[in-house]
Amino acid sequence: MKGEKTKSLVFYPDRCLGCRICETICAVEHAGMINPERSRIKVIKNDERGLDVVNVCLQCEEAPCVASCPVDAISRNNDYTINIDQELCSLCGLCVEACPYGGISLDEQSGEFIICDLCRGNPACVKWCPTNAIQYTQLSEGENKKIWEAHLSILQSAEKAEVLQ
Amino acid sequence: MKIEGGYAGKILEVNLTNGKIEKNEMDKQLVKDYIGGRGFAAKLLYDRTSPEVDPLSPFNPLIFATGPLSGIAPCSGRITVGARSPLTKIHGDSNVGGEFATELKMAGYDVIVITGKAERPVYIQIVDDEVKINDAGSLWGKDTLETTRALLKEFGDKKACVACIGPAGENLVHVAGICVDLNRFATEGGMGAVMGSKNLKAILVRGKKGIKLADINSWKKIFGETLDLYRSEPTTTIGREIGSNFLLRTHNEAGALVWRNCQFSGDELGEITGENLNEKYVTKARSGCSLCCIGCERHTKIDRGPYKGVEFNGPEYYTTDSLGPRIGVDDLENVLYNSELCDRLGLDSTSAPSIIGFVMECYQRGIITKEDVDNYELDWGNKEAVTEILKKMAYRQGIGDVLADGIKAAVKKFGPQSEKYAMHVKGLDIPPKDPRAGHTYNMRYAISTRGADHLRCSGVSAKSGEFAENIDDMPPEKSMKMFVRLEKYVTEINLLNVCTWAWSSYSSSLEIVEKKEKYLLELFNAATSLDFTQEDIDKAVERTILTERAENASYGLRRRDDYFPKRFTQEPLPIKSGGFHPPIVDFEERLNYYYKYRGLDVDTGMPLELKLRELGMDKVAENLEKLRGD
Numbered sequence: 001m002k003g004e005k006t007k008s009l010v011f012y013p014d015r016c017l018g019c020r021i022c023e024t025i026c027a028v029e030h031a032g033m034i035n036p037e038r039s040r041i042k043v044i045k046n047d048e049r050g051l052d053v054v055n056v057c058l059q060c061e062e063a064p065c066v067a068s069c070p071v072d073a074i075s076r077n078n079d080y081t082i083n084i085d086q087e088l089c090s091l092c093g094l095c096v097e098a099c100p101y102g103g104i105s106l107d108e109q110s111g112e113f114i115i116c117d118l119c120r121g122n123p124a125c126v127k128w129c130p131t132n133a134i135q136y137t138q139l140s141e142g143e144n145k146k147i148w149e150a151h152l153s154i155l156q157s158a159e160k161a162e163v164l165q
Numbered sequence: 166m167k168i169e170g171g172y173a174g175k176i177l178e179v180n181l182t183n184g185k186i187e188k189n190e191m192d193k194q195l196v197k198d199y200i201g202g203r204g205f206a207a208k209l210l211y212d213r214t215s216p217e218v219d220p221l222s223p224f225n226p227l228i229f230a231t232g233p234l235s236g237i238a239p240c241s242g243r244i245t246v247g248a249r250s251p252l253t254k255i256h257g258d259s260n261v262g263g264e265f266a267t268e269l270k271m272a273g274y275d276v277i278v279i280t281g282k283a284e285r286p287v288y289i290q291i292v293d294d295e296v297k298i299n300d301a302g303s304l305w306g307k308d309t310l311e312t313t314r315a316l317l318k319e320f321g322d323k324k325a326c327v328a329c330i331g332p333a334g335e336n337l338v339h340v341a342g343i344c345v346d347l348n349r350f351a352t353e354g355g356m357g358a359v360m361g362s363k364n365l366k367a368i369l370v371r372g373k374k375g376i377k378l379a380d381i382n383s384w385k386k387i388f389g390e391t392l393d394l395y396r397s398e399p400t401t402t403i404g405r406e407i408g409s410n411f412l413l414r415t416h417n418e419a420g421a422l423v424w425r426n427c428q429f430s431g432d433e434l435g436e437i438t439g440e441n442l443n444e445k446y447v448t449k450a451r452s453g454c455s456l457c458c459i460g461c462e463r464h465t466k467i468d469r470g471p472y473k474g475v476e477f478n479g480p481e482y483y484t485t486d487s488l489g490p491r492i493g494v495d496d497l498e499n500v501l502y503n504s505e506l507c508d509r510l511g512l513d514s515t516s517a518p519s520i521i522g523f524v525m526e527c528y529q530r531g532i533i534t535k536e537d538v539d540n541y542e543l544d545w546g547n548k549e550a551v552t553e554i555l556k557k558m559a560y561r562q563g564i565g566d567v568l569a570d571g572i573k574a575a576v577k578k579f580g581p582q583s584e585k586y587a588m589h590v591k592g593l594d595i596p597p598k599d600p601r602a603g604h605t606y607n608m609r610y611a612i613s614t615r616g617a618d619h620l621r622c623s624g625v626s627a628k629s630g631e632f633a634e635n636i637d638d639m640p641p642e643k644s645m646k647m648f649v650r651l652e653k654y655v656t657e658i659n660l661l662n663v664c665t666w667a668w669s670s671y672s673s674s675l676e677i678v679e680k681k682e683k684y685l686l687e688l689f690n691a692a693t694s695l696d697f698t699q700e701d702i703d704k705a706v707e708r709t710i711l712t713e714r715a716e717n718a719s720y721g722l723r724r725r726d727d728y729f730p731k732r733f734t735q736e737p738l739p740i741k742s743g744g745f746h747p748p749i750v751d752f753e754e755r756l757n758y759y760y761k762y763r764g765l766d767v768d769t770g771m772p773l774e775l776k777l778r779e780l781g782m783d784k785v786a787e788n789l790e791k792l793r794g795d
Contacts, residue, residue, distance in 0.1 A: 017405075017460035019452035020264075021239075021392075028381060034236060035271060035375025036324075047347045047478060048314075050449045050464025108373060130239075130392055130458030131405075 005061065005080040007138050009116070009123065011054050013151040015133035018045045018052030022125035022134060029124050030114070031107070038107045040116045041125050041134075049158040053151050054134065055102030056125075057082055057116040061141055065115075068098035081117050089113060101148060166193050169379035171233040171692030172201075177274040177296065179289055181363050182223055182281030186296050191275060196695075198781070200702065201232035202662035204709040205276055206247030206258045211716045211785070220251040220355075221337055221362040223282035229269070229328075229368075230276045232662025235455070236267030236376055237384075238688045239391050240667035242454030244269070244345075245659065250354030251362075252339040252516075252571045253592035253616045256716045257354035260620070260659065262454035263346035265326040271372030279363060288316065288329075288367040293374055301366040305335060308509040309344035316369050329367035330357045331511025333559040337361050338569040340516040340558070344508065348462075348478040349453055352513035353593060354615055355571075379694035387687045394680065395458050400671040404459040405450050409482040409666070410439025417490075420740035421602030423595070424490045425545055426522040427588050427732060430599055431740035436497045437489045439482065446501065453478060459667050465501060472502040480504035480514065483619075486597035487518040492525055493545025503552055510559035519594035520568050520575060521554055526586045533579050539563040588730055591616035591722070600729060601738040601746040605636045605644040605755065609652070611727050612759055614713035622652040623669040641751055645758035652763075654678060656706040661685055708780050710763065711772040715785045718792055724770040727756060769793075 023039040031038035041056040059080050066074045073088035096104045107114045126136045178187040199208045206228050218224045228247040235241050244266035250257025272293050286301040304312050309331040316327050333341035334357030341357030342350040378384045395401045403411050416422040420430045446465045453462035467475040488500045507514035527533045528543040541550040557565025567578045573592045576584050588595040593616025600607035609622035636644045658668050672678045738746040760767045764776030777786040
């Protein structure tokens with residue numbers, strides 16, 4: 001049995017400005033440069049409707065990414081974060097499709113799939129967010145997912161409406 | 166001199182006449198002498214324009230210049246757009262936010278220089294190393310929203326950034342802007358018309374390379390400290406809670422807000438306030454620009470009534486005043502409607518209504534009748550007529566065709582009697598803060614190299630709309646010295662290309678300005694490893710301003726062109742709530758001090774030879790020597 005989940009990233013969409021400071025610091029911490037492409041947290045913006053949403057791994061208790069991996073490259077760490085074994089990974093991308101929160105992405109420069117590691121318990125995005133829109137706190141998984149799903153669905157319906165236009 | 170980060174390292178040159186695309190290494194001397202942004206634009210324009218080149222000819226270069234801190238410092242999504250201005254016929258540059266600057270750097274370019282003219286409508290597509298000139302036939306005629314939407318849909322990756330023009334730019338309207346990320350605009354000086362004259366509908370950019378930082382640890386430390394400073398500054402909170410429109414009330418209370426083409430100030434604002442806008446129509450505060458920790462952009466929406474369906478990011482307070490009190494309109498929903506209309510048409514939402522304000526005063530004074538203006542009863546506040554005229558300007562129909570050429574063209578049309586009501590300097594309209602409400606501070610409108618402009622000197626506190634050390638209370642010599650110091654700081658902001666509002670305007674004291682200035686230098690050195698001193702930056706600032714002055718001198722500009730309309734130096738400004746602001750009677754004295762501290766010749770306003778040589782600008786000095794005989 002791996003360690004217990006105590007805290008998780010909680011997102012408050014009303015406070016999010018869409019400034020991409022979280023993406024920027026995440027890429028700097030993990031890839032040593034400013035590049036949202038290499039960030040493990042993703043800001044999704046819809047300028048037409050004025051929406052700003054963040055996508056990141058929520059360390060689900062029942063993690064669909066782990067289940068989806070055909071080569072068992074995805075596992076859980078002791079601190080409850082998800083680990084991708086780059087040696088085993090076959091780059092099939094099934095985990096990206098399996099994750100409902102857009103938590104896994106491909107870093108095209110390193111050729112690796114990347115996922116939030118919570119900066120070993122001290123998430124830089126939380127520290128740097130100018131409006132405290134992302135917090136690292138204790139909240140039941142059900143409650144947290146409710147928050148994330150609510151604003152993801154708002155974003156998705158806005159995107160759909162645009163497609164119809 | 167090795168640049169290890171901050172800059173992308175390349176200048177992209179696109180010639181639309183022959184389709185040639187070049188990627189040149191960044192010129193290190195250019196970096197040293199001019200730093201970036203407005204400095205790059207100044208130097209490139211000085212070298213590549215001449216009095217013989219019409220602003221709308223293929224030979225006028227259109228420059229997009231990021232700065233070394235674009236996408237790197239907090240509040241830094243800024244890019245400078247430069248060209249000889251079709252509106253003022255002099256040096257033109259305009260600064261716009263959004264995420265375009267950052268995206269361009271991540272694609273690997275600091276600057277784009279566009280020359281020539283395409284045979285048919287085109288757009289430029291930049292995806293990292295791949296730069297293409299694509300057909301834009303199906304986009305021509307579309308408004309800015311339709312254009313942005315169509316380009317992003319076709320490209321298929323919504324993270325791309327689009328800069329485009331609307332019908333106003335296509336029709337070479339001299340107050341047409343360039344629209345970035347839907348609702349951000351490079352407006353001053355009609356840069357949209359320059360783009361239109363090149364048959365260039367849009368630029369789409371997608372960058373995945375990222376931006377390198379020379380010293381990550383130092384960058385992290387200073388970036389973090391800067392964020393802390395912004396967190397503790399009360400001005401940041403006002404910016405986030407109300408946005409720039411908080412200034413409507415504070416400026417009006419100070420008797421500074423422009424009403425009816427600068428005839429008075431301080432009348433009842435009614436519903437035209439930032440507070441009201443926020444309460445009823447704003448759905449969200451947003452970062453319009455990269456790494457913005459303030460979020461002054463407002464997502465605005467009207468849910469019911471005659472203007473139902475209006476939804477966009479904006480307006481900022483200059484637009485709100487220009488479409489409101491400046492032309493006598495007291496209906497906020499109409500202001501929002503016309504603001505979105507200007508954005509979609511690609512029309513400058515401050516210059517265009519300001520010109521209408523001038524026409525309305527001419528109508529009020531009986532200088533023109535309705536027969537002169539397509540039979541519109543141009544009484545103050547005739548909002549339906551305003552909407553019609555804005556459209557006619559964008560499509561150059563009827564009276565709109567005259568007004569589309571700017572305020573000086575309108576004066577020509579309406580005759581010499583109208584001239585005293587034309588509130589402009591060098592052909593660019595006076596911003597919505599009356600110069601009489603700050604005799605020192607607003608000298609910025611007079612001395613600006615691009616025409617009446619509020620962004621060439623800044624440093625106001627949010628509370629009073631004035632700088633905390635009230636420079637207007639000081640005697641002219643001392644106050645103009647402070648003015649030049651603040652002008653220097655704003656120019657530095659323009660070279661590094663960070664947000665003037667965040668870095669300068671939202672500062673509550675000189676101490677904060679000094680702290681921010683220090684952070685900027687440290688961020689620059691951390692990003693680039695160039696190890697510049699403050700003196701290096703200060704010299705680049707001087708070079709930039711003097712280069713712009715030298716360019717203007719080549720077009721024939723002299724001291725007389727730095728003058729205000731007489732209304733500001735001869736008539737007091739009545740404040741409706743009581744009292745008045747006196748006219749700027751010591752204007753000449755102030756101008757003399759400005760010239761003295763800026764290294765300009767008191768008689769001509771041209772840069773002094775000694776100063777130019779001291780800055781290593783010998784070629785400019787020689788060129789000016791030839792002009793001095795004229």
